[in-house]
Amino acid sequence: xxxxxxxxxxxSKDAQDLLFGQARTANTFSSEPVSEDQxxxxxxxxxxxxxxxxxxxxxxxxxxxxxxxEKVINHLFDGNKPxxxxxxxxxxxxxxxxxxxxxxxxxxIFPGAKDMFADEAxxxxxxxxxAWLQAGYFIxxxxxxxxxxxxxxxxxxxxxxxDLLAGTRLRTLMVMNIGKPGENPWFDRLPRLDYQRAxxxx
Amino acid sequence: xxxxxxxxxxxSKDAQDLLFGQARTANTFSSEPVSEDQxxxxxxxxxxxxxxxxxxxxxxxxxxxxxxxEKVINHLFDGNKPxxxxxxxxxxxxxxxxxxxxxxxxxxIFPGAKDMFADEAxxxxxxxxxAWLQAGYFIxxxxxxxxxxxxxxxxxxxxxxxDLLAGTRLRTLMVMNIGKPGENPWFDRLPRLDYQRAxxxx
Numbered sequence: 001x002x003x004x005x006x007x008x009x010x011x012s013k014d015a016q017d018l019l020f021g022q023a024r025t026a027n028t029f030s031s032e033p034v035s036e037d038q039x040x041x042x043x044x045x046x047x048x049x050x051x052x053x054x055x056x057x058x059x060x061x062x063x064x065x066x067x068x069x070e071k072v073i074n075h076l077f078d079g080n081k082p083x084x085x086x087x088x089x090x091x092x093x094x095x096x097x098x099x100x101x102x103x104x105x106x107x108x109i110f111p112g113a114k115d116m117f118a119d120e121a122x123x124x125x126x127x128x129x130x131a132w133l134q135a136g137y138f139i140x141x142x143x144x145x146x147x148x149x150x151x152x153x154x155x156x157x158x159x160x161x162x163d164l165l166a167g168t169r170l171r172t173l174m175v176m177n178i179g180k181p182g183e184n185p186w187f188d189r190l191p192r193l194d195y196q197r198a199x200x201x202x
Numbered sequence: 203x204x205x206x207x208x209x210x211x212x213x214s215k216d217a218q219d220l221l222f223g224q225a226r227t228a229n230t231f232s233s234e235p236v237s238e239d240q241x242x243x244x245x246x247x248x249x250x251x252x253x254x255x256x257x258x259x260x261x262x263x264x265x266x267x268x269x270x271x272e273k274v275i276n277h278l279f280d281g282n283k284p285x286x287x288x289x290x291x292x293x294x295x296x297x298x299x300x301x302x303x304x305x306x307x308x309x310x311i312f313p314g315a316k317d318m319f320a321d322e323a324x325x326x327x328x329x330x331x332x333a334w335l336q337a338g339y340f341i342x343x344x345x346x347x348x349x350x351x352x353x354x355x356x357x358x359x360x361x362x363x364x365d366l367l368a369g370t371r372l373r374t375l376m377v378m379n380i381g382k383p384g385e386n387p388w389f390d391r392l393p394r395l396d397y398q399r400a401x402x403x404x
Contacts, residue, residue: 008243010348015217020250020339040397041210047394048222049338052355052376054392060401068404106393129334129375136251136338137222146212153254164404173331174254190256191308192249195242199262202270202366 019140024189026148027083028182034089038145046141049134054107057099057127058134059170061092071163072175076155080175083150087177092160093138093151094170095131097124124171131173142178148185150177221342226391228350229285230384236291240347248343251336256309259301259329260336261372263294273365274377278357282377285352289379294362295340295353296372297333299326326373333375344380350387352379 009016017023039062047056063069072092073084084090100117107113117123135151142149157172165172211218219225241264249258265271274294275286286292302319309315319325337353344351359374367374 008240009247009346010220011217011247011346012214015213016247016346018212019221019342020247023250025252036403038210039401043397043401045211045213045218045222047400048225050227050341050351050353052353056395056400058400062401062403064403102395102399106395109389109392129330132331132334133338133341136335137342139252139335140221140339140342144211144213144218149252151252151254187311190311193258193304193308195245197304198249198258198260199241199245199264201238201264201266 018146019143023143024148024186026150026177026179026181026185027187028185029083029087029148029150029177029179030182032088032180034147034178038147039089042138042141042145045144046134046137049137051130051133052126053103053110053113055099055103055126055130056106056134057095057097058131058138059094059096060138061094061164061170063090063092063164068164072160075157075159075163076152076175080152080154084152084175084177086182087150088179089177091176091178092164093131093135093173093176094165095127095173096169097127097171098169099123099127099130128171128173135173139176142176147178148181151175152177220348221345225345226350226388228352228379228381228383228387229389230387231285231289231350231352231379231381232384234290234382236349236380240349241291244340244343244347247346248336248339251339253332253335254328255305255312255315257301257305257328257332258308258336259297259299260333260340261296261298262340263296263367263372265292265294265366270366274362277359277361277365278354278377282354282356286354286377286379288384289352290381291379293378293380294366295333295337295375295378296367297329297375298371299329299373300371301325301329301332330373330375337375341378344378348382349380350383353377354379
């Protein structure tokens with residue numbers, strides 16, 4: 001898959017393939033359930049990814065009941081609805097806009113941390129940015145279980161906030177299907193930017 | 203490190219430790235250089251992480267010259283300056299606010315994709331969110347090379363845009379030190395949120 005010289009990596013080729021080189025976004029899923037223990041295992045791994053000030057603002061909302069799942073799927077674009085309907089687990093990846101309340105506990109080395117986030121606009125953009133950073137860890141965490149992730153932004157995410165997350169301080173970032181791939185799960189692989197276009201040396 | 207049952211993972215214990223369980227943000231670095239080939243290897247792995255519409259808006263700017271490195275370090279908070287000064291490689295992780303220009307090439311399956319991003323405010327928030335998502339892949343990519351990453355948000359990121367990235371359409375998200383850990387590189391590990399607080403089932 002166009003990886004660099006294998007000798008450069010401390011990560012095994014199998015692990016590279018599992019997480020990056022051969023991993024793909026699934027568009028169909030088998031009916032095999034995703035258990036609570038699997039989600040816990042995923043969390044216990046991906047939670048270690050670093051965030052600024054150890055803020056960890058990402059939250060997962062698992063839409064397990066038919067009612068919850070419908071509230072998510074209703075707000076997806078039509079092209080995404082069949083995928084989510086088929087997926088054994090649909091998770092809403094969200095940011096906790098009041099993550100700063102946990103800072104005294106998770107960032108005790110800086111007692112004034114919480115006070116830095118009194119401004120709601122600043123706090124919101126910080127929460128969203130660090131939750132997206134964590135989303136990267138969690139997509140790879142799904143793959144670490146041998147499952148396929150199907151992240152989806154195509155839909156009305158604000159509608160999910162209203163219908164599913166009313167009464168919380170969570171803001172939906174994206175929806176993620178999780179499960180074993182089904183039949184014909186992959187589209188053709190899309191091209192990535194060449195190194196020279198993504199990396200500049202000054 | 204409190205991981206779930208090992209039998210659940212398709213990813214080996216060694217790989218789990220390298221990327222998540224034992225990996226740490228380094229606060230000191232050895233003088234061993236980080237080569238261009240290492241950065242290429244990192245890119246060729248992490249580039250495969252998925253982004254919405256395959257948009258890939260993240261760009262890396264490597265501050266290799268003393269002049270470029272100074273333009274970055276000048277804008278960091280004082281507590282971060284020694285770390286960056288010591289790091290063999292300082293990278294600016296940025297979002298390309300004009301990423302949509304590449305969509306006809308990287309997302310050919312939807313010819314109208316570029317036109318969805320005519321609105322600059324929408325385009326900017328999309329670029330920033332997806333570049334943060336990629337930043338997660340790239341931090342793990344650094345670790346896949348056996349190197350330590352030191353991501354830093356503490357500073358005036360807009361000042362880096364002005365001093366280092368003037369004349370481009372790049373927006374600085376964070377600065378990342380990259381290298382082998384030096385002496386006493388780690389702080390005590392900070393706590394992570396319990397599963398029950400980060401994951402809700404509906």
